[in-house]
Amino acid sequence: MSLVRLSEVSGLPAATLSRIENNKMSPTFGVLARVMVGLGTDWAGLLGAQPLPSGERLLSFADPGEGQSTEIRQSSARILHSSDAARQLPLLVEVRTGDLDEVGGLAAHPGEEFCYVLSGTLLLHMQGHAPRVMKAGASALFDSSVPHAYVAGASGSAKVLIVSQRPPGYSPEMAAGTPGT
Numbered sequence: 001m002s003l004v005r006l007s008e009v010s011g012l013p014a015a016t017l018s019r020i021e022n023n024k025m026s027p028t029f030g031v032l033a034r035v036m037v038g039l040g041t042d043w044a045g046l047l048g049a050q051p052l053p054s055g056e057r058l059l060s061f062a063d064p065g066e067g068q069s070t071e072i073r074q075s076s077a078r079i080l081h082s083s084d085a086a087r088q089l090p091l092l093v094e095v096r097t098g099d100l101d102e103v104g105g106l107a108a109h110p111g112e113e114f115c116y117v118l119s120g121t122l123l124l125h126m127q128g129h130a131p132r133v134m135k136a137g138a139s140a141l142f143d144s145s146v147p148h149a150y151v152a153g154a155s156g157s158a159k160v161l162i163v164s165q166r167p168p169g170y171s172p173e174m175a176a177g178t179p180g181t
Contacts, residue, residue: 001039010038033107067092075103075150091162098152100125106147113144114163121153122160134158 003021007014012034019025027035067078075097080090097103106127115124116139124132124140127147134140134153142148144164152158 006035006038010034012038027104031104031107033104033109037109087166089164091164093150093160093162094157095120095122095150095152095160096157098123098154098156100149100151103149103151106149108145108147109164111144111164111166112141113148113165114141115139115150116161118159118161120155120158122158123151123153125149125151 003014003017006012006017010017012031016025016031017035020027020031062080067080068082069076069078076094078092080092082089095103100106106125115122115134117134117136119136121136122134122138124134125148126132126142131151132140150158150160150162
């Protein structure tokens with residue numbers, strides 16, 4: 001897919017995509033979410049998850065420290081388990097910025113999302129709602145097609161378990177051509 005086509009389906013400027021491609025800019029979670037929707041995939045697909053071999057049932061274990069890790073601006077994320085066959089994608093995220101613009105603003109994707117604050121203070125921003133201050137032990141469950149973002153609260157950072165779930169019957173092809181959802 002060309003940068004121009006990806007720009008069309010994601011709503012992101014081609015110049016921004018070019019800077020990311022050439023390692024002159026790090027994408028935010030919001031930018032990655034828009035690319036994901038534009039490509040008609042989900043977080044697992046974007047990061048190269050593999051489907052289960054035919055006839056096998058889903059079973060996945062991870063020892064401490066295992067999982068695919070990535071640094072995105074002022075946050076780090078570790079995918080604890082990923083499989084194209086799974087409807088859930090568990091992420092361990094450390095949010096280290098309190099600036100909504102630094103995390104790329106609000107982003108949306110198909111499905112539902114659960115977040116549980118493990119440590120620190122988190123601000124959950126959701127379109128149409130005041131930011132919600134969440135301290136360790138607090139959780140939220142919401143429709144992830146509503147644009148949302150996670151930023152650090154007064155503590156300066158927050159460690160959060162996020163479980164993103166695809167909607168029943170979802171296939172990446174369903175999201176193709178629907179930027180902003």
